[in-house]
Amino acid sequence: MAITVVKRDGTREPYDANKINLAIEKAAAGLDENITWVTQIASELELTLFDGITTQQLDEAVIQVALQNVKDDPEFDTVAARLLLKTIYKRVLGDYETDAELLQLHRSKFRAYVERGVAEGLLDPRFPALFDLDRLAEALTPAHDSLLKYIGLVTLNNRYGIKARNGEPLEVPQYFWMRIAMGLSLNEARATDVAIEFYETMSALDYLAAGSTLVNAGTKFPQLSNCFVMEMHDDIEHIAKSVRDVMWITKGTGGIGLSVTKLRAQGSPIRSNNTVSTGPIPFMHTIDSVLRAVSRGGKKFGALCFYMENWHMDFPEFLDLRQNSGDPYRRTRTANTAVWISDEFMKRVQHDEPWYLFDPLEVSDLNELYGKAFSERYAFYAAEAEAGRIHMFKKIAARAQFKDILMSLQTTSHPWLTWKDTINLRAINNNTGTIHLSNLCTEICLPQDIDNIAVCNLASINLSRHLQADGTFNWATIERSARLAVRQLDNLIDITMSSVPEADHANINNRAIGLGMMGFTDVVERLGISYESEAAYDLIDEVAEHISYYAIQESIDLAKERGSYPNFAGSRWSQGMVPFDTIDLAEKDRGVPITVSRKTRLDWAALREQVKGGMRNATLMAIAPTASIGLVAGTTPGFDPQFSQIFSRATSNGKFLEVNRNLVDALRQHGLWEKVREQVLRSQGDIQGIAEIPDEIKAVYKTSFQLSPYSFIEVAARAQKWIDQSISRNMYLETREVSDMIDIYSAAWEKGVKTTYYLHMKPRHQAEQSTVKVNKAEEIVGKKGFGAVAAETPGTSAPVPTGATARRGFGGLGA
């Protein structure tokens, strides 16, 4: 069949294999074995062709063919990324031949890009006046694009890149980075200089701003804050107001934490119409629907996490919100859930004591209390209940409820466990009230109330980019990144717009930011140490200490330049405390030791003196999940371990194969990768059973389900020493024993971990694999054996596992 290709203008030309081969050859330039790759990609491409394919489809098909070979060699990912880059360049900038021409196009078309964006009402109208566009254009460095892996490029391009009103793409990756840098330096006196600094570090992937910032910075509607933390009050006006606020924040792509603890329970009396309440569940379902309605054309749903304290009368139903069966009107399929747990509860679990559930209407002060004060009041209400002076209550065993929480976590990954007392007792800003909940990703710890929707603004340092060839960190570049990121986040607060006055109010008065980090596993792998080793724990301890130190220093400097945040007076900063000092405060109130190392390395005494003088920001650090920006950065997200050595990622941009390049490099050094890669795929990325692989490699490259779950806790606990907010601590478990889960989550509380996040359970059963050899009959070992007939009939092809007799079916029967 003759294949013709339909060109953009509608005309047809015969398929030209040579042209495709040249394009592939160029994309594979400089990589190993590129000659065989050209023929391989080309022949696999030809399998998929059909008459009438468009040039655009052809471009995409070549990329898909390159991608499907990543399982055999991660370098194919580079080929795919280069091919995709080329199509982006051509669409945005036009045709080019050489790198020099490409650079020239980047520079010469930059001004037109900005002007068109402004003219179409997409970009910030102040851009042309505030910036020297020619200088910015000169700073553009397309060579940085080679840092992007395929999935990073796709994420950047599809999710963050701006399109014109008519749908044409306006941005190449470097325009995107420059737009973000400009959008975060609008308030600077030397806006162009500062923008170039932000641009250089971010486009080099040294640190990255968080998702909402990357979507909206530099646009006409800069909703740049990432996290919003709010609660619903127990009256219908405020419930309606909360629905409204959720809509606006969702429209601006902010993630939301929403506490429903204050809502009276189902069956609780309503005075105004002499009826009873339906309780919080139906209102949560309403909010859940809102998240799907305001969804950016159905492409990105709103993201929200409900919080409830576990003494609420309706908490058992809260646990069912994510069940896959039952009344759909009493479920939240989109929203997440988290439980806000007190020390009192953990102690009652440990001592196997009863636990009481109450209607908030009758115990309205409980939600405001924490630590010892909470315990005392809780004991008072329990006594009142026993004395028959509480209208609605329920008495259960604390352990029974903890088991219910953990079973729900195991089967639905919800609710996430967060510890309110560790959070509140370690709060730096306890002068501004109680922290009632965390946020969508459990890394934010900020007080809020009816007049303040707490806001946080995030960025993350890419540790991987600061690790030097000699295996040491470049503390100077880490300091540079930390300081620039803090300045950038502080700028953001004055630039962002949220459409929710309570949020703007909180933002301005607290100027809370959360600098995080990503790439921890990437780094330990490159250092050849195990995630679950003391060396790794000490490393994260040291890195978190340094980053915290630099961030505080920068905030001190900014306070000198720009003034302290309005709520500074009365904060623990103002009393000369740093986050590390709050561990002892929490421990004292808890009355049980917080079992984490108290080792320090830097001169904190000097810093304690300085913070007293003024801080620009109420908080400085939070470790976000970095699930999306980690992809752009091309490193492992946050503190996440390697999920598996080969696995797929399901994102809103599709499904991508991830092969651990560090492992491939390590195996290549032993000449093993080609030999074992099919086995690695067959075992779904578990290398422990592969005989050829040396033990020292196996020790470093365990899957997330093979690592001790206590290692996730230890890494978080060490970092948590230095972090004033919290950590999105993903957990991974193979065990399904609830007693194991009780131990693991109790250990997290004991070690002073503030919050945990998503729990990934190891699936016990996987669909039949397609691309590796499968023969189920070989796995089926019959007790009675069918070997007698099979043994007499040579010529069958199925190999028999040693020591067992495989069933042979029709084997040897004349087939």
Place this chain on the structure above:
Amino acid sequence: MPILGTGVKDGLLLKPIRYQWAMDLYDQAVANTWFPNEIQLGEDIADFKKMTDEERHAVTFLISYFNPNELLVNKALAFGVYPYVNAPEAHLYLAKQMWEEANHSMSFEYVLETFPINREEAYGAHVDIPSMARKEEFEVKFIRRMTEEKIDITTTEGKKDFVRNLIAYNIILEGIWFYSGFMVALSFRQRNLLRNFGSLVDWIVRDESLHLKFGMNLILTVLEENPDLQTPEFAAEIKQMILEAVEMEEQYNNDLLPGGILGLNAGYINQYVKYLADRRLEELGFDPEYKVTNPAKWMATANDTLELVNFFESTNTSYESNAKASS
């Protein structure tokens, strides 16, 4: 007592378990329970609208085929397997499998009722489109022998009919025809289309993998327990059934993709069908017939690996309801 038998009063007590594999499969199947309404199709409708005619045709064609055929599998189980099997653990599994087939059918119904598809045409396709009707007729022929011509499972001929029906519905329909359909359905997700439909398919594939394991175990057990079936003539007949099924599938695929879509054409799917058929042949103890490579290397990403879900963006299909642990 062998696995085959028809005594109504036999097999009423589960213990002692004779066929542990059936019990294990039952436990796993229960843990795999899911419901189509966990998946929201809003995004997919937007995708469907912007897809090309040929792509929409392929999706509609697939769903039109799967929808009635999931229920056809149930008939094969109800009339041709369940009555002739006597182990209670196998009955338990079959009951769960039948619910799963119903659930799959309801999933395709859910998609059919949600996507802007010409439903009359879709529901009629399994009768109106010759290549589809032919596949159905092939299956029906074997089910009929189990019902209209009452078989005696104690005779060699009765046992042969039992195995023929198993091969037809389990190895061919579920193990080859469905599997090539899954590959086509999942190919859209690789291009970032129909991601949520893809999640439904993930679940269905997960179930079908167990169905295949059960069927394969049952066939091998029956062969093992019945030496009278182990003849070259019967083996040749079975192999021929599979080769015929491949040929039918080729015609069907030509109708599925008369032209081509990005990344796929009929020839490509047919190569995949042959790759699958060889795998099934080898599992049954035959030599491979076609000796082709798997063209769909991307199935490593789509199906073969553990999936890490960015869960604000995609449905996590790896969770299990854990009947055992919660008791």
